[in-house]
Amino acid sequence: EPEVTQTPSHQVTQMGQEVILRCVPISNHLYFYWYRQILGQKVEFLVSFYNNEISEKSEIFDDQFSVERPDGSNFTLKIRSTKLEDSAMYFCASRVGSSGKNIQYFGAGTRLSVL
Amino acid sequence: RKEVEQDPGPFNVPEGATVAFNCTYSNSASQSFFWYRQDCRKEPKLLMSVYSSGNEDGRFTAQLNRASQYISLLIRDSKLSDSATYLCAGYGSSNTGKLIFGQGTTLQVKP
Numbered sequence: 001e002p003e004v005t006q007t008p009s010h011q012v013t014q015m016g017q018e019v020i021l022r023c024v025p026i027s028n029h030l031y032f033y034w035y036r037q038i039l040g041q042k043v044e045f046l047v048s049f050y051n052n053e054i055s056e057k058s059e060i061f062d063d064q065f066s067v068e069r070p071d072g073s074n075f076t077l078k079i080r081s082t083k084l085e086d087s088a089m090y091f092c093a094s095r096v097g098s099s100g101k102n103i104q105y106f107g108a109g110t111r112l113s114v115l
Numbered sequence: 116r117k118e119v120e121q122d123p124g125p126f127n128v129p130e131g132a133t134v135a136f137n138c139t140y141s142n143s144a145s146q147s148f149f150w151y152r153q154d155c156r157k158e159p160k161l162l163m164s165v166y167s168s169g170n171e172d173g174r175f176t177a178q179l180n181r182a183s184q185y186i187s188l189l190i191r192d193s194k195l196s197d198s199a200t201y202l203c204a205g206y207g208s209s210n211t212g213k214l215i216f217g218q219g220t221t222l223q224v225k226p
Contacts, residue, residue, distance in 0.1 A: 031211075031212050033212065033213070033214075035214075041218070042202075042216050042217065042218040042219060043153075043159060043202065043204075043214075043216040044216070045207075045213045045214060045215065048211040048212055048213055050211070055211040056209055056211040056213055058213075089156065091158055091159070093214075095212060098210070098212065100146045100147035100166070100206055101147060101164070101166055102212075103149070103161055103164060104161075104212065104214055105161070106158040106159050106160070107158060108157065108158050109156075109157070109158050111156070
């Protein structure tokens with residue numbers, strides 16, 4: 001069964017450092033997403049991406065965050081200067097189309113620990 | 116009112132019990148809703164989708180009540196392996212596919 005893959009599974013970084021979280025969406029999917037989940041809290045939307053541009057972003061997704069699809073397979077989330085409060089699970093998701101019946105599939109996540 | 120709201124629980128039930136969770140939503144434009152299952156520190160995995168009035172899959176039944184703006188999930192004959200957090204989610208009105216999640220309901224099934 002096709003799946004969304006994310007690397008690394010766990011990233012430890014120092015405050016102020018840049019991190020790049022990587023995702024390979026399901027191959028025929030066109031819509032890509034990043035979510036985060038702080039420990040003990042709900043899953044929160046960060047950004048949606050389609051046709052090589054951001055289609056929507058949340059208030060959390062400030063100037064410190066950026067996304068990129070550098071080639072035909074990868075979808076990355078960059079945090080320029082990490083803060084302690086960026087520590088969370090980051091989930092990538094993708095779906096094949098824009099219909100409300102198209103399901104989003106999630107990757108296993110990257111646990112980001114900012115020290 | 117939060118966009119998607121759930122009772123966090125925990126719901127502690129014995130094996131074999133029937134348990135029901137409710138989820139309320141505030142965006143009447145939402146057309147599609149989903150129940151995801153999340154195990155500790157893992158990704159959400161789709162359990163069921165609910166587009167019209169309801170959906171059934173084995174021991175699981177989801178219902179959508181648009182008039183009252185809630186979605187329910189019924190689990191019959193609970194198994195120990197059903198212990199998890201159940202997340203209710205709906206697409207936002209922006210049509211970008213942004214999923215809005217509730218905070219999740221924790222279920223503990225005990226022998």
